Amino acid sequence: MRRYLLAMSVAVATAAGQASLANAAINTISLEPPALTSLTDNHGATYSLTATQPAGSGVFMPFMRIQRTGDSQGYNSSLNNAPNATMDLINLPGNSSSTLVMSNIVTNDNKLMLTLDYNEPGASGKSLINLEDLILVVSTDPDKTGPAGPANKDPWSVQSIPLSGGDQVIYDMASSLYAGNNFRIQLNADNNPANGNGGSGTADLVVTLDLASIPGIASLLDDSHFLYVYSRFSGANAGFEEWNSFNNLNGGNVPEPASLAVLSIGAMGLLARRRKA
Numbered sequence: 001m002r003r004y005l006l007a008m009s010v011a012v013a014t015a016a017g018q019a020s021l022a023n024a025a026i027n028t029i030s031l032e033p034p035a036l037t038s039l040t041d042n043h044g045a046t047y048s049l050t051a052t053q054p055a056g057s058g059v060f061m062p063f064m065r066i067q068r069t070g071d072s073q074g075y076n077s078s079l080n081n082a083p084n085a086t087m088d089l090i091n092l093p094g095n096s097s098s099t100l101v102m103s104n105i106v107t108n109d110n111k112l113m114l115t116l117d118y119n120e121p122g123a124s125g126k127s128l129i130n131l132e133d134l135i136l137v138v139s140t141d142p143d144k145t146g147p148a149g150p151a152n153k154d155p156w157s158v159q160s161i162p163l164s165g166g167d168q169v170i171y172d173m174a175s176s177l178y179a180g181n182n183f184r185i186q187l188n189a190d191n192n193p194a195n196g197n198g199g200s201g202t203a204d205l206v207v208t209l210d211l212a213s214i215p216g217i218a219s220l221l222d223d224s225h226f227l228y229v230y231s232r233f234s235g236a237n238a239g240f241e242e243w244n245s246f247n248n249l250n251g252g253n254v255p256e257p258a259s260l261a262v263l264s265i266g267a268m269g270l271l272a273r274r275r276k277a
Contacts, residue, residue: 025181025182026181026182026183026184027178027179027181027182027183027184028130028183028184028186029178029183029184029185029186030186030188031047031049031185031186031187031205032049032187032188032191032192033049033191033192033193037049037193039178039185040178041173041176041177041178041183042176042177042178043171043176044209044210044213045171045173045176045207045208045209046207046208046209047131047185047205047206047207048205048206048207048208049192049193049204049205049206050115050193050203050204050205050206051192051193051202051203051204060117060203060242060244061093061095061096061244062092062093062096062117062242062243062244063076063092063096063097063098063099063100063229063243063244063245064076064089064092064098064229064231064242064243065080065089065090065091065092065240065241065242066087066088066089066090066231066233066240066241067088067090067236067239067240067241068088068156068236069236069237070156070234070235070236071156071232071233071234071236072088072232072233072234072236072241073087073088073149073158073159073230073231073232073233074086074087074088074089074149074230074231075087075135075144075161075228075229075230075231076098076099076100076228076229076243077089077098077143077144077145077146078098078099078143078145079145079146080092080098084148085148085149086145086146086147086148086149087147087148087149087159088149089149090240099142099143099226100226100227100228100229100245101223101225101226101227102138102220102221102222102225102226102227103221103222103223103225104245105227105245106211106221109212110210110211110212110217111208111209111210111211112136112208112209112211112227112245113206113207113208113209113245114206114207114229114243114244114245115203115205115206115207115243115244115245116131116203116204116205116206116207116231116241116242116243116244117202117203117204117241117242117244118187118189118204118205118233118239118241118242119238119239119240119241119242120187120189120236120237120238120239121189121237121238121239122189122190126237126238127188127189127190127191127237128186128187128188128189128235129186129187129189129233129234129235129236129237129241130184130185130186130187130233130234130235131173131184131185131187131205131231131232131233132174132184132232132233132234133172133173133174133230133231133232134171134172134173134207134229134230134231134232135160135161135169135171135172135173135174135229135230135231136169136170136171136172136209136227136228136229136230137161137163137167137168137169137170137227137228137230138167138168138170138220138225138226138227138228139163139164139166139167139168139225139226139228140166140224140225140226141164141167141226142226144161144162144164144228146162147159147162158232160230161228161230168214168220170209170211170214171209184234185205187204187205189204192204203244229243231243
């Protein structure tokens with residue numbers, strides 16, 4: 001996996017400019033059963049549909065919640081739902097923390113797994129949401145708390161994680177390719193392994209990254225290095241988007257890839273049985 005450098009300045013674009021760029025250069029990949037339930041980009045990041053349950057508040061323990069109608073974005077920060085709230089974050093439940101310690105979230109074979117519950121309504125015309133970008137940064141700073149996001153009705157612009165000296169960008173979806181093209185992932189709450197239940201109670205997407213090829217990865221897997229996850233969505237209609245690391249979802253145990261495969265296969269089998277009924 002190549003290392004990336006992100007510009008320190010905030011990227012700002014008009015809505016028209018974003019739409020033009022998206023139409024010209026970015027392929028929309030619809031991740032829906034049965035046609036496509038998993039994809040792997042050229043940096044080895046795998047995006048897989050899942051139906052892991054339960055995943056509601058009090059169980060899911062998200063490290064990040066994002067909410068804004070239309071476009072939305074954010075990264076895990078302790079500054080939530082305040083006058084200077086970071087991007088489009090909202091408060092976490094009381095049993096959750098925005099802090100991700102690297103030593104707690106990476107498997108013994110250097111796999112990192114993140115789960116998304118995207119909380120869209122399973123209703124025609126409102127069930128689609130697009131994951132536009134996913135950026136992962138490792139830092140020794142335990143509490144990045146900026147930049148502030150716009151108020152709910154203010155103009156919206158693309159932002160990112162503020163970088164400090166020594167920060168390492170270990171993944172950037174916007175710089176990645178799938179089938180030779182930059183891509184966004186479209187998710188459909190009305191057609192997923194949870195049988196149209198993308199709105200609540202189910203972890204809908206698992207992102208798995210193999211960090212083994214990152215230079216010096218062993219030195220990052222300690223209690224003094226922290227993971228920041230920036231995600232950006234378009235087409236949000238309801239609820240909030242929640243991210244979690246797989247260890248929190250499963251009571252502190254990070255599953256090996258074989259276990260994850262069993263979960264996904266089981267979910268797809270249940271879906272097939274429902275459709276035959």
